[in-house]
Amino acid sequence: MTAPLTYGKIFRFWLPLAATWLMMAVEGPFLAAIIARLAAEKLNLAAYGVAYAFGLVAESPVIMLMSASTALCKDHDSYRKLRNFSLSLSLAVTLLLALFLLPWIFVPFTQRLLGLPPDVARLTHGALLCLLPWPAAIGLRRFYQGVLIAGRQTRRVALATCIRVLSMAGCALLLYQTKTLDGALIGALALSAGVSAEALLTRYLAGKAIAAVRQKAPGGTTPAMSYREIWDYYLPLALTPFIGLSIHPLVTFFLGKSRMPLESLAVMPVIYGLTFVFRALGLSYQEVAIALLGEDPDQHRLVRNFAIGLGLFSSGCLTLIAFTPLSDLWFHDLSGLSDSLTDFARLPLQIMALFPALTVLICWQRSILISRKLTRPISLATALEAAGIFSLLTLAVLYFPLAGAVAASIAYLVGRLLAVAVLQRPINRQHVKAT
Helix, strand or coil: CCCCCCHHHHHHHHHHHHHHHHHHHHHHHHHHHHHCCCCCCCHHHHHHHHHCCCCHHHHHHHCHHHHHHHHCCCCHHHHHHHHHHHHHHHHHHHHHHHHHHHHHHHHHHHHHHHHHCHHHHHHHHHHHCCCHHHHHHHHHHHHHHHHHHHHHHHHHHHHHHHHHHHHHHHHHHHHHHHHCCHHHHHHHHHHHHHHHHHHHHHHCHHHHHHHHCCCCCCCCCCCCCHHHHHHHHHHHHHHHHHHHHHHHHHHHHHHHHHCCHHHHHHHHHHHHHHHHHHHHHHHHHHHHHHHHHHHHHHHHHHHHHHHHHHHHHHHHHHHHHHHHHHHHHHHHHHHHCCCHHHHHHHHHHHHHHHHHHHHHHHHHHHHHHHHCCCHHHHHHHHHHHHHHHHHHHHHEEEEEEEEHHHHHHHHHHHHHHHHHHHHHHHHHHHHHCCC
């Protein structure tokens, strides 16, 4: 972008990525609605929620490959090294998930440690088997998405995700019509089909961007990064989603031990799916900020102000749903929850209404640090966020008469506030040095 940056240019650059995240956000509510309309609603929703949480943990080490490739893929050498790094990492996380599914590891962990009922554990195991292709497909498509973003081809990212959603929906609807599989397995198979199709198409669509970056010879005053330097740079980024996404299965443990456990396990995937729709707006902005800040640090004010407006808009929309009859429309009519589960889900959603704005804020903070190659504070903040969540949930389970879903919502909100406060300190120090 050689012309001066404007809010309109930021919007047009960000919009395809926002569409990408919003399309992905449809997956959770869509599949929950399918599962809710099949037999054994509560058991399959609970198992799908647990399997999805474990799937997120399995993919967590590769999630930040998009940010890394956006920031680092500048020439032939950096592309080649980061591609090899991404392939190796994607293979490793797939093998680890397969190892976890061995019965002598899986059964004690889920039934004895997490305390899942045997029926839920059985359905969870089957769903995770269906999710085995998930981590590697996520890793490869996120690496090539970063190459596309760095090459200013965000529309191609959105196109591949559109195919993902269509593949997921087609697979889910086909299996729903046959009614031969449990709902949790249908959800997991649909997710794997969708993301596998997206990964293949993203690699194809990134062909021109790959050719362009491979034609660039290393240049500038900064020496090329070695594999060891890539590892040192990426390790805190890998730990960040790993810690963050590990929160969800551990929260599942607390939900299983809390008051109203089955109701809490059933509604949390639906609540998480709805909040993700609005958090996706902030998550989609992280790579935009990395790309634009890396291009011209003088545009800091414009990129920051756009983030502020985005945060206000996303939390405002969720607040409107949470505190009006629109919540009944979402939970009961669209998600297929019963009247009792709809009433139960309302308060946790209201507590989470501020979460989308906090997501925009923390993604903005991370983008500043990633563009400056300061990745360690990011994983530290996430670790402290997790510690805050677990501490609050422990207190709630032991001492307070709160339903599990309500306690989890409060803990998520307070933990995120803590992480935001921790990340602001290194940003302030960088600002002082710059001035």
